Amino acid sequence: MESGATRDLVILGSGPAGLTAAIYAGRAELHPLVLEGEPSSSSDQPGGQLMLTTDVENFPGFTHGVLGPELMVSMRAQAERFGAEILTERASRVDVDSVPIAVWIGDPAAPEPTLRTRTLIIATGARSLMLGLENEARLLGYGVSTCATCDGFFFRGKQIVVVGGGDSALEEALFLTKFGDSVTIVHRRKELRASKIMQDRAFTNEKITFRWDSVVTDVLGGDRVTGVRVRDVNTGEESELAADGVFVAIGHAPSTELFAGQLEMDKAGYLLTREGTRTNVPGVFACGDAQDHIYRQAVTAAGSGCMAAIDAERYLSSLTES
Numbered sequence: 001m002e003s004g005a006t007r008d009l010v011i012l013g014s015g016p017a018g019l020t021a022a023i024y025a026g027r028a029e030l031h032p033l034v035l036e037g038e039p040s041s042s043s044d045q046p047g048g049q050l051m052l053t054t055d056v057e058n059f060p061g062f063t064h065g066v067l068g069p070e071l072m073v074s075m076r077a078q079a080e081r082f083g084a085e086i087l088t089e090r091a092s093r094v095d096v097d098s099v100p101i102a103v104w105i106g107d108p109a110a111p112e113p114t115l116r117t118r119t120l121i122i123a124t125g126a127r128s129l130m131l132g133l134e135n136e137a138r139l140l141g142y143g144v145s146t147c148a149t150c151d152g153f154f155f156r157g158k159q160i161v162v163v164g165g166g167d168s169a170l171e172e173a174l175f176l177t178k179f180g181d182s183v184t185i186v187h188r189r190k191e192l193r194a195s196k197i198m199q200d201r202a203f204t205n206e207k208i209t210f211r212w213d214s215v216v217t218d219v220l221g222g223d224r225v226t227g228v229r230v231r232d233v234n235t236g237e238e239s240e241l242a243a244d245g246v247f248v249a250i251g252h253a254p255s256t257e258l259f260a261g262q263l264e265m266d267k268a269g270y271l272l273t274r275e276g277t278r279t280n281v282p283g284v285f286a287c288g289d290a291q292d293h294i295y296r297q298a299v300t301a302a303g304s305g306c307m308a309a310i311d312a313e314r315y316l317s318s319l320t321e322s
């Protein structure tokens with residue numbers, strides 16, 4: 001890419017937030033450049049998290065659902081149709097205080113940025129923390145999930161395992177009792193980290209049982225999950241637990257490391273926004289899971305991507321008026 005080129009809008013990320021922003025910005029004739037991330041980077045996923053799943057049944061407009069990757073390929077094509085330029089690259093460094101904003105691709109120590117932009121939309125999403133097991137990755141979307149709101153419905157009348165011991169693990173477990181016959185929470189300690197109120201709800205729910213002091217050492221199954229192998233951390237004894245679904249609920253991490261020390265974020269690293277999608281730096285907007293630790297859905301990410309594009313367009317108009 002030509003060094004020193006100044007764009008009106010650069011969008012970081014090609015999940016539902018980034019691509020929706022690109023569709024809106026493209027139609028507003030801002031000729032957005034989207035850096036979609038690099039497949040070789042462990043933290044990136046061109047197309048975003050939905051590339052890691054199979055059926056998506058809750059994205060409006062698809063009566064019978066749609067495959068996650070199919071939805072993202074369509075969104076990408078739609079953004080390109082309106083003039084978005086999409087590069088399979090990751091931003092390696094960003095300086096949001098320089099005017100125009102500076103973005104590096106490749107060597108972050110390079111003295112000059114790769115490009116400059118008047119506005120920046122951050123749609124770098126988040127990652128679910130995983131156990132790191134080979135079969136967990138292989139069976140993601142085939143019984144392994146990280147999102148009860150997204151996938152609970154597929155487990156009606158089934159046996160479910162939830163891994164974790166914090167508030168979000170209990171929230172997932174309680175939600176899953178609406179669908180599953182049984183929900184077993186596997187937790188590596190004897191006490192939960194979750195709040196007292198969530199613990200009380202879980203302890204009194206008759207569908208929930210606990211496997212204390214235990215870690216999941218393998219996910220079992222050929223084409224679909226059939227169970228997990230569990231090790232007792234005190235005795236070292238291994239046993240198998242039958243299950244149709246395994247929900248890994250050990251946390252999420254927003255992909256916002258690039259902005260540490262530059263943009264306001266909460267303790268967990270989620271970007272703070274106000275008045276729509278504005279960050280604390282004029283011209284820099286944030287949308288999707290990078291700033292949302294509550295809803296974390298494709299449709300909310302897409303909605304906030306739309307808001308970010310409209311906010312960026314209005315900001316650019318205000319620059320030309322003044």
Ligand SMILES: Cc1cc2nc3c(=O)[nH]c(=O)nc-3n(C[C@H](O)[C@H](O)[C@H](O)COP(=O)(O)OP(=O)(O)OC[C@H]3O[C@@H](n4cnc5c(N)ncnc54)[C@H](O)[C@@H]3O)c2cc1C
Nearest residue numbers: 013014015016017037045048049091125150288289296298
């Ligand atoms: C297995 C699974 C199943 C799910 N199922 C559903 C479902 O059924 N329904 C639903 O509504 N939601 C579902 N979700 C949640 C949904 O996928 C997310 O809420 C949504 O993808 C968030 O969109 P986003 O655009 O904010 O970020 P993401 O989808 O996380 O995309 C982030 C993007 O940023 C890019 N990126 C990161 N860092 C950089 C960088 N430095 N430079 C350039 N690019 C960068 C990545 O490559 C990626 O393209 C699921 C999630 C998972 C993991």
